[in-house]
Amino acid sequence: MSFVKKFDLFIIVYCIIIILSVMYATQPLQPLLAREFDISVTKASQFTAIIMLFLAISPIIYGYILEKVNAKKMLINSSIILFITNIFLGSSTTYEFFMFFRTVEALVVPAILTSLMSILANMDKENVKFNMSIYVASTVFGGLVGRVFSGFIATNFSYQFVFYSLSFAILVSIYFINKLSYEGEADIVKPKISDVLEILKDKRFTTIYLLMFCVFFVFAGVLNVLPFRLKDISTDISEFQISLLYLGYGMGILVSLNSKKIIRFFKTEVNTIIFGLVFFLFITVFLVLPNIMTMFLLIFLFCLGMFTVHSVSTGLANSLKASQKSLTSGMYLTFYYLGGAIGSFIPSIIYEKFGWNIVLYIFCFILFLTLILIFTRRKLFIEEK
Incomplete structure (x- = not known):
């Protein structure tokens, strides 16, 4: 594998880890958020459920809305939205505001993951199976990192700082995405x-x-x-x-x-x-x-x-x-x-x-x-x- 492909793979893996961290960061914080916003267990559970729901229906929605789209552009635009929403999540003082910005995240997370998977599958067609196993391992590691670090940051600093630190990590990912050599389109099935x-x-x-x-x-x-x-x-x-x-x-x-x-x-x-x-x-x-x-x-x-x-x-x-x-x-x-x-x-x-x-x-x-x-x-x- 050439240096360029290795660097592209590093960027993709980093982005996957950050996106999965965003997805699952709220999970260990749910009792804290339930207390903070004075809401029930059921309402607090929606912070994770909403993203999974959109991941379930995204193959249908994006398949019909987007026939062809540049994967790199979709990655950058969606990541910018994610960067902004995480800042707003950190500054939200009510359940309604928090849920609104979490729903916006739920809309863009599938677009980012679709782009990342598409780039990974097409950037090195000789090693598709290996790249897909890297994708799966990266999603698991991202889910682990997101949960553990959010718990650590919330305990030692504040729950708001969890979302601000995720925004910083997303900002770093946007910088890296600009360095991607891949310029192809995302594979979106209709x-x-x-x-x-x-x-x-x-x-x-x-x-x-x-x-x-x-x-x-x-x-x-x-x-x-x-x-x-x-x-x-x-x-x-x-x-x-x-x-x-x-x-x-x-x-x-x-x-x-x-x-x-x-x-x-x-x-x-x-x-x-x-x-x-x-x-x-x-x-x-x-x-x-x-x-x-x-x-x-x-x-x-x-x-x-x-x-x-x-x-x-x-x-x-x-x-x-x-x-x-x-x-x-x-x-x-x-x-x-x-x-x-x-x-x-x-x-x-x-x-x-x-x-x-x-x-x-x-x-x-x-x-x-x-x-x-x-x-x-x-x-x-x-x-x-």
Whole structure:
């Protein structure tokens, strides 16, 4: 790889980390923001859910609005908007203002991620698979960094400084984006209803899409309600201590970079998914234990189970159809983030009314039904792949 391509890759990775940090920075701060704005658990959960919702519907919206667009220009313009909104988030004194600027962010984050993925896929066509694994690892690392640093900054400085520091990081990314050598257009798919219906008629795709909807619903639900659960266990716990529980998220990097070895160990993709689901369900049951140190260790294992299912399912979905890979990938992400958006919102309502244990029992029931679905349809992937 030439120096120019390496520098471009560094810029893309840095931008991905910053964008995912912006996405998840509010998560460990939710109890603090709920107190600050005098709002409910459910309303505070919307700060993360809104971005996931727009990530779910963006393949449809951007596909119809933007036929062709220069990826670098879209990156710069969207990043400038993100830079401004983070300053306003830091200075917001009411829930309504904060939510408005968070919604504006939700509109531009998918545009930035679409551009970054497009540049990464096209800047070095000989190493597309390697670049996509870098993309996945960078998103996971960004989600981890965003959560931990926001907790650290909020505890040692103020929650406002979290957003000001993110604005500074975005400003640095704008400087770097200008140095990108890539000048091509972003690959934006305009989905045809007939093509979507044809893919949904294929039981293999609907199985994988339902699987990821349910798995990410549970995963996002646990991680979004977790800060409130920790405050219930100990009112003295700081935002930084809460954010440290998200260190388990780093398991996603290890799993995504070693997914081939994991599949080899379990012989097939379907076996790996079934094992991952059983493990994920098993760990979810134990999250009822009201101990912060136990919870810290369990979250590592919880993330291990989820990312095993996610990384293997992504590869499986991309290998099922030789044509229309952009559309099948876009639909995968739509179901994935839709599960995350609903999972970041609905469980917080249940938690407020019925408590943590009931939320977990519902999650376990959903995972059990998902496991039955995968087990009964496992032959579809062996016979037809």
